[in-house]
Amino acid sequence: MHGLKVEGTPFTKAYMDKLRAIHDYKIDGCLNVIDALNHEIDQISRRISTEAKDDDYVRFLTTIPGVGHYSALLIVSEIGEIERFPDSQHLCSYAGVLGDTVHA
16 A cells, blocks of 8 residues: 555564554554454363363364364264264264274
């Protein structure tokens, strides 16, 4: 905007501080929206972590590389009560994966 160039990596604290130093109301408005969204994301992330700590299945699932709290909670909510599946083959069939690779 108006030939302004800000050096740095976008969305880092240092970059945001450089943008704030410009003191442009349009930029400040956008930064305020980003701040509000980051606040919401932080609150939700803390709640997800809290709920994840209280669930044995989630704690187990997060031992799998690449599965974080959010993914584990999603898997648990999708499966529901695991006891409804008579064995791992039925669970794998429900999930759409090959059951012969799972050993229960």
